[in-house]
Amino acid sequence: SQKIEQNSEALNIQEGKTATLTCNYTNYSPAYLQWYRQDPGRGPVFLLLIRENEKEKRKERLKVTFDTTLKQSLFHITASQPADSATYLCALARSSGYSTLTFGKGTMLLVSP
Amino acid sequence: GAVVSQHPSWVICKSGTSVKIECRSLDFQATTMFWYRQFPKQSLMLMATSNEGSKATYEQGVEKDKFLINHASLTLSTLTVTSAHPEDSSFYICSATGTGVNEQYFGPGTRLTVT
Numbered sequence: 001s002q003k004i005e006q007n008s009e010a011l012n013i014q015e016g017k018t019a020t021l022t023c024n025y026t027n028y029s030p031a032y033l034q035w036y037r038q039d040p041g042r043g044p045v046f047l048l049l050i051r052e053n054e055k056e057k058r059k060e061r062l063k064v065t066f067d068t069t070l071k072q073s074l075f076h077i078t079a080s081q082p083a084d085s086a087t088y089l090c091a092l093a094r095s096s097g098y099s100t101l102t103f104g105k106g107t108m109l110l111v112s113p
Numbered sequence: 114g115a116v117v118s119q120h121p122s123w124v125i126c127k128s129g130t131s132v133k134i135e136c137r138s139l140d141f142q143a144t145t146m147f148w149y150r151q152f153p154k155q156s157l158m159l160m161a162t163s164n165e166g167s168k169a170t171y172e173q174g175v176e177k178d179k180f181l182i183n184h185a186s187l188t189l190s191t192l193t194v195t196s197a198h199p200e201d202s203s204f205y206i207c208s209a210t211g212t213g214v215n216e217q218y219f220g221p222g223t224r225l226t227v228t
Binding site: 041045105 | 145162214
């Protein structure tokens with residue numbers, strides 16, 4: 001069966017450090033992968049999309065890598081700030097229904113001052 | 114950026130009653146809208162996908178007669194929870210996407226509590 005795995009344990013880091021979150025998947029061949037941020041009691045906010053033929057994507061302090069051989073994406077936040085504290089969700093496009101996504105459970109990031 | 118609103122943001126209803134949740138795309142035409150449910154500390158679970166002017170496609174295990182979805186225009190979709198029961202209490206979130214767009218823009222969510 002298809003699975004998306006994100007580290008369920010919260011990631012605690014100090015302000016200024018780089019946070020790295022992992023998304024692993026099995027039994028998928030996604031055309032693209034997306035990362036979202038979700039704050040408590042709020043809807044997710046789109047951050048980045050990376051396609052299967054792209055290795056890396058950057059946006060300001062954010063960087064995403066996509067390894068279709070390892071079936072893994074890494075999400076990096078450089079120079080992290082307390083305001084970056086949130087849950088980060090990985091989402092994969094389904095093969096049927098191009099815009100339909102399946103979400104991982106998310107990893108909570110806590111950045112302490 | 115693309116803005117999606119939801120109304121109400123929270124609602125409490127009695128068991129057996131129906132509740133309607135509205136999802137609007139404010140500054141773009143939403144060709145496709147999605148409805149999700151999220152339980153505490155769980156991921157978003159897709160309930161249904163709707164395209165403007167056509168019937169919604171429901172995920173396996175989601176009762177289409179219980180969760181009525183209407184996508185009557187390019188800016189509005191509604192989810193009606195009929196004959197609500199306490200186990201329907203959850204956080205309901207809609208999202209929308211436009212033509213040629215792969216990312217989804219989410220509403221702020223609706224917290225439903227059925228007593």
